[in-house]
Amino acid sequence: MSYPHLDAYSRLLRGAYEAVAAGQSWPHAPRRLIKASWLRSLDAGIDLEGTSAPLVIDPSHIRDLRDDHPLRPLLPLLAQTLAGLADASGHVMIVTDGDGHVLWREGNHTTLSRADGIGLADGHQWSEQHVGTNGIGTALATGRPVHVFSEEHLMRVLHVWSCSAAPITDPDSGRVIGCVDISGTSRSLHPATVALVATTAKLAETQLALRMHERDERLRRRYESLRSRPGVLLSATGRVISGDPAGDLGERVHLDERTHFAGRRMILRDGSVALLEPFSDGYLLRPALPTAPPLLTLSFLGERPPSASYGDRDRPLSLRHAEILTLLALHPHGLTAEQLSFHLYGDDGNPVTIRAEIHRLRAQLGDAIAAKPYRLTCPVEADFLALRRMLPAGDPASLARSYPGPLLPRSESPEIRRERDELEAQVRACLLRHGTPEDLWTYAQTCNGRDDYEILERLAALPPTDPRSAAARSRLLS
Structure with a gap:
């Protein structure tokens, strides 16, 4: 993006922005990419007066997300390419996952402190759906490198910032897995920075492709050494590597999520049933006869x-x-x-x-x-579903035998507490109406029944020679 009259463009943006803020028609629209982003952001209900990107990931979970992320091995490359420039020029380098969660950042200490104030920090969410138009979110939404200048941001607090960002696509899965971004004060970040950021993203994709081909070759060699296990060799993401010379499966077999278990049965696009087996760092697809799923x-x-x-x-x-x-x-x-x-x-x-x-x-x-x-x-x-089915019959003996105590008694889930309380109340009511002393005594061994006054009163009324009567009286007195 190049504007010979940046001040004039800023005035145009301010006019369009104030019209948006007032809910009026725009006298002049920003450039097409930004206009489309504004419309998406407004449809998402972005608050123009918001003060920060939301923190959506607990800081204690960030390390696990970083360790599992495919960009982790490329951090030295990204840092070598951009972080030094960011630090020297008073900017920050940001790396996010494919959903816009900030996972890493490096750069100028002063700018990092200012970035904390707007949530440009670990664990914060920078998608358009959460922050509106911004370099990271708009790059992820469009799948292309973008530069977002000052008043092009939809949240007013971001007008002192500009950013250049580019998405990173994983050649293995075909999905956008992250975004690399350079952010700084609006006048200090030149629009041409987006070209450098885009080149860095392409460099990362090239490294990912090289690593993918190396993994494929290792997997293929292992597969070819096991001629006794014919099948179609897949990568961990479902790419067909070997064993399908006619191309019947296409380039990829769709996997809902990465799986790490044996015996998954799949229906292929030709209607046949295959067994998906873990094999080294990938999978083997082998013909399988359909069987009933386990209980x-x-x-x-x-x-x-x-x-x-x-x-x-x-x-x-x-x-x-x-x-x-x-x-x-x-x-x-x-x-x-x-x-x-x-x-x-x-x-x-x-x-x-x-x-x-x-x-x-x-x-x-x-x-x-x-x-x-x-x-x-x-x-x-x-067991709780079986108990539910027993309740309409009102058989106290069956209920007493099938009820060792409340459903997940340590759970604080609102939904589970409601289910737990309903089951408890119905079992108890049935036993009080129709239960024999044996049924009441069985219930009295549960955590709630041990101190249930009404249940214990019924048991205490048994003949004094009945040991259950003495136990109930003891509990009533304690």
Whole structure:
């Protein structure tokens, strides 16, 4: 972008900006790329008087995200190319992931301090949907290098800044995986900086391609040494590397998410069923006969640690993973990350955290969990669902035997607490109406039943020779 009369362009931008802020028609529109970005940003409901990009990633999680990111090995290259220039010229270099989350930054100390004030810092989100027109967000939205000058930003607080940014596309997955950006004060950052940033992004993509070809060659050599295991060789992202000479599968087999488990069954585009097996750093696709998916069994009632069995393996679960599986079992049609976040945390939830937890859970249970929306794809047997089905029959003996205690008693999830309280109330009401002393005594061994006054009164009324009567009276007196 080159403007021989920068002051005149600034005046045009100010006029257009104030018209936007007042909800009026624009007397003069900015250049086409910026006009389109403004329209997208306004449709997203951007607050022009916002003061900072939102912090959406807990600082304690940043290190894990950096370690797992494919740009991590290229940081020395990016820093060598841009960070020194940024520091010397009073600017900052920013590297984000493909969603606009800031993962790394380097540069001038004074400018870094100023950048903190607008959230141009680790863990903050710079997509157009969150900040409006800006170098990082607009580069990611358009898939091309951009320079955003001063009043071209939609948030007023950014008018003292200019930025040049370029997206970085992973040749392995074909997805935009990040963005590199140089930001500084509006007059100190020359528009021609975007050419340098674009060249740096292309250099990063070239390095990613070289690393990809090296991985492919190593994988191909391992595959060719195992003639006894014929199949189609795939990269970790689903690219077809070898074994499909006719090209029936195309360049890529679509994988919903990266998987790390054996035995995933897939329906290919020709309708055939194949078995996806981990192979070294990639996968093998082999013909497979269709079979029924394994059964997922959940044991979440009572005070024992939550556990699951999937197929022939038992798997202890963290409370968070048990909560997610409970919600998915209660909502068989599926939930989005946003809905899961709300059910788990209420208004304080963060979908980014949920996606990370789902990723870890799928590493244990594989394709038992599908995405978009998240849902269980296998038969499910859960003790709390079985208890639900028993309630209409009103059989107190069956309920007492099947109820070792509340559903995930340590869970603070609003949705799970409601389900837990409803189950508890219905079981207790049935036992008080129709339960025998044996049923009441069984319930009295649960964590809530131990101190239930009404249950204990019924048991205390048993003949004095009945040991359950003495135990109930002791509890009432304690």
